[in-house]
Amino acid sequence: MSFKGVDYFCVDSLLSEEELMVRQTARRFVDEEVAPVIRDCYREARFPRDLVPQMAAMGFFGANLEGWGCAGMSNVEYGLIMQELERGDSGVRSFVSVQGALVMYPIHAYGSEEQKRTWLPRLQSGQAVGCFGLTEPDFGSNPAGMRATARRAGAGWILNGEKTWITNGGISDVAVVWARADDGIRGFLVETGTPGYSISDIHGKWSMRASVTSSLAFADCRVSDGNMLPGARGLKAPLSCLSQARYGIGWGAIGAAMDCYETARQYSILRKQFDDRPIASHQLVQEKLAWMITEITKAQLLALHAGRLKDQGRIEPAHISMLKRNNVGIALECARLSRDLLGANGITDEYPIMRHLCNLETVKTYEGTDHIHALVIGEKVTGVQAYR
Ligand SMILES: Cc1cc2nc3c(=O)[nH]c(=O)nc-3n(C[C@H](O)[C@H](O)[C@H](O)COP(=O)(O)OP(=O)(O)OC[C@H]3O[C@@H](n4cnc5c(N)ncnc54)[C@H](O)[C@@H]3O)c2cc1C
8 A cells, every 4th residue: 555645734845846756766665665574574573685775776875975876865855765764664764774874974974085985885785784883781872981992903903892782783794883992982894704703683672673683792803994984083973973863763753653643543534433433533532643643743844944954054963862852752652642542453563553663662762862862952952961
């Protein structure tokens, strides 16, 4: 079934023909390629890897980057792709976010010409998969405490330490790894198979089951100087990558919310209880639908404004914190309300709601938790840093 979209407030009228076309292409891809397989992938805890070449051919990887085969799309077009992909599944959107915003972006922004030439065309075309290693077992919200080290050794570096909760780790060809060197935090490109580098997948997840999540270990792992990202210095480099990814998440969450809302809306019209009346005829049910469509509309406007600001080079990290926190928060609430409206049917995987709900629990936590983004907003409006 093709998705008709959710547009209560003529938000589509704010989009250009080109933007609508990009969205339609991504929408059709999700309807035709993701929707038919995602339930089984989720059941089997399997990432639909065979979709990678098609996503590459449509320019989804690093879509808002210029050069090296990247599509050079606007940030609004990129956001619309993220929205549609997450309507399919947060895990599929996560793959694309990591590949583009967390692997291609740092190479594009901080890499040498040689690194760009080696990796960007391969990552854009899906011939290579990347992952981003920042989180450690003891340092999640506070990456500044990281223990992974990079020690100079002759013409290269020796890496030691551990990264965990790394999306795409087990299927990656290259990892962007952040480690503490004598002169501060530096970024490294570590190829899978490098001696001293090992990867183990994390199992038993009830969230993001259609996404690979792994731990990375570095034991005297030697990389050459050419593997260090020369332009990345200090924590602001990985944080700048997170800003790119969080921007996409702000759009993506709308997709999951739209899928939950639309499923619940249709169900409530068809499902009958008490005197053969649709449950949609009850005020309590309508109030939930009204809440959802209002919040989705506000989220759409927030994302679009963020995209326009980003295209003008005027967006700030604190704007992106509000976008990510608000849109993920309302998406999670939409998933919970939609699940409620489907009654018992809401807990099965015949419907996408419970999958979105479980996924969104991760989306609330990763790329800066809801709390941390609240504190970034709090700092912006008070000038007082509360998270330390
Ligand atoms: C499926 C999945 C995929 C992921 N993919 C990646 C990836 O690709 N790369 C990567 O590097 N990381 C990844 N992560 C890790 C993710 O970014 C971290 O989980 C996140 O940063 C939170 O860290 P934590 O889990 O250690 O929680 P903690 O930092 O321990 O936080 C636990 C709780 O304490 C709260 N808290 C912590 N400090 C404060 C404070 N100062 N004030 C108020 N509350 C606070 C948090 O908000 C949270 O509620 C992934 C995580 C998941 C679940």
